[in-house]
Amino acid sequence: MTLNLCVLTPNRMIWDSEVKEIILSTNSGQIGVLPNHAPIATAVDIGLLRIRRNGQWLTVALMGGFARISNNEITILGNDAEISTDIDPQEAKQTLEIAEANLSRAEGKRQAIESNLALRRARTRVEAVNVISY
Amino acid sequence: MSSSHLSMLSSPKFSDLDSLSSRSFLSGLCLPAGAAASPRPSPSSTGVVHCGLRELRTRIDSVKNTQKITEAMKLVAAAKVRRAQQAVVSGRPFSETLVEVLYNINEQLQTDDIDVPLTSARIADIKSLGLDFVVLSVGKKGNSFFQRRPHIPVDRFLELGGLPTTKDAQAIADDVFSLFVSEEVDKVELLYTKFVSLVKSDPVIHTLLPLSPKGEICDINGVCVDAADDELFRLTTKEGKLTVERESFRTPTPAFSPILQFEQDPVQILDALLPLYLNSQILRALQESLASELAARMSAMSSATDNAIELKKSLSTVYNRQRQAKITGEILEIVAGAEALV
Numbered sequence: 001m002t003l004n005l006c007v008l009t010p011n012r013m014i015w016d017s018e019v020k021e022i023i024l025s026t027n028s029g030q031i032g033v034l035p036n037h038a039p040i041a042t043a044v045d046i047g048l049l050r051i052r053r054n055g056q057w058l059t060v061a062l063m064g065g066f067a068r069i070s071n072n073e074i075t076i077l078g079n080d081a082e083i084s085t086d087i088d089p090q091e092a093k094q095t096l097e098i099a100e101a102n103l104s105r106a107e108g109k110r111q112a113i114e115s116n117l118a119l120r121r122a123r124t125r126v127e128a129v130n131v132i133s134y
Numbered sequence: 135m136s137s138s139h140l141s142m143l144s145s146p147k148f149s150d151l152d153s154l155s156s157r158s159f160l161s162g163l164c165l166p167a168g169a170a171a172s173p174r175p176s177p178s179s180t181g182v183v184h185c186g187l188r189e190l191r192t193r194i195d196s197v198k199n200t201q202k203i204t205e206a207m208k209l210v211a212a213a214k215v216r217r218a219q220q221a222v223v224s225g226r227p228f229s230e231t232l233v234e235v236l237y238n239i240n241e242q243l244q245t246d247d248i249d250v251p252l253t254s255a256r257i258a259d260i261k262s263l264g265l266d267f268v269v270l271s272v273g274k275k276g277n278s279f280f281q282r283r284p285h286i287p288v289d290r291f292l293e294l295g296g297l298p299t300t301k302d303a304q305a306i307a308d309d310v311f312s313l314f315v316s317e318e319v320d321k322v323e324l325l326y327t328k329f330v331s332l333v334k335s336d337p338v339i340h341t342l343l344p345l346s347p348k349g350e351i352c353d354i355n356g357v358c359v360d361a362a363d364d365e366l367f368r369l370t371t372k373e374g375k376l377t378v379e380r381e382s383f384r385t386p387t388p389a390f391s392p393i394l395q396f397e398q399d400p401v402q403i404l405d406a407l408l409p410l411y412l413n414s415q416i417l418r419a420l421q422e423s424l425a426s427e428l429a430a431r432m433s434a435m436s437s438a439t440d441n442a443i444e445l446k447k448s449l450s451t452v453y454n455r456q457r458q459a460k461i462t463g464e465i466l467e468i469v470a471g472a473e474a475l476v
Binding site: 006008009010011012013026027028031038039040041042043044063064065066068070075077078079080109110111113114117118 | 221224225227228229231232235299300301303304307308309311312313315316318394395396397398402403405406407409410413414417418
């Protein structure tokens, strides 16, 4: 019994295949999903999505969204998603530094919200590249 | 091709020499009566071209080059429209699923008693205040327009390179979201050109925020379209010409499983869904704007190419006529000279 995982972003489908297990970062913590999970709908936080397939773990940097799990079908709608192998480590680090600089320069509530979001996203991308796969 | 039985110049364009029939020394030649039947292009199409042969030649060459350029631009635009349409198609699964989810969450919410701050209950409050607006401009033309009008408050200028990506849409969505959430603005409207067909684009205004409680996308005139009704455009060929077909379809919205549990409370879920909705709407608007721009460029280049072809044709006719007149003049001089010697 395998799970079918579908990761969608506004401009294309990032992932559509069968998986054994996933670990999802939600607003209320990380949840692991195995086959025959109870149906739930949850908001997804900006963080890593780890996928186990054929005994190997893959990492996807997910920029927030929504996930629905029912009947062994997982549908994740993300604002943006990048598979860790598609991320360039140097570029991710640079983006993180720029985001940190922007946050320290932010004035006002609005800029603070924006730069916070950008920082979290950049951090997730760097984490996705650095994660050890076991 | 005139059916002449002349023994003299066998050039097929001899029919054009009927203009010289008035000259007496040509009376020995019998000009074909039917020659005048070949219609001369009306002089009004080129005016009367008085330049010399060399200038005409140069002009014809430059028109030929222009034609090549415009045709190339048309083909490039056509290829890009196809890609833009591909992008819209690959964005479909996302919007379909999102619509499904939104519908079901709305249904669930309407049975619960939840105070959702992002729905149109706030519009009543807003209407009592005056209208103050700020513009977020995207694209070169818009940017230069607003830069020349400093009295319109512009929040940010954005420019896109090529096909709009999720990151571009995200940047705009972030801005909108933070403005809305920090209560600096109360209503967000999206203004873009909707791609109707290869020759027609409609500017439309959609209310992006606040969301209507029934999951509808509302126009500025209050015309609401169900979010589940989606329209797609497709570039196809009909009778050998490129056309665009729009097909509207309705996303199937099956009900959620009734035992579906929400991991967080509905407000948080909606908070998560909102950026998704914003992103997909903005991305869709960007893609449609790009497609309308490309379609307009395609049709403009296509008519420019046709004009160039016509211009070349009439210029060539004038050129040839002048060339033949020159040749005839030289022949006449020789004949007159020969006769004078005799």
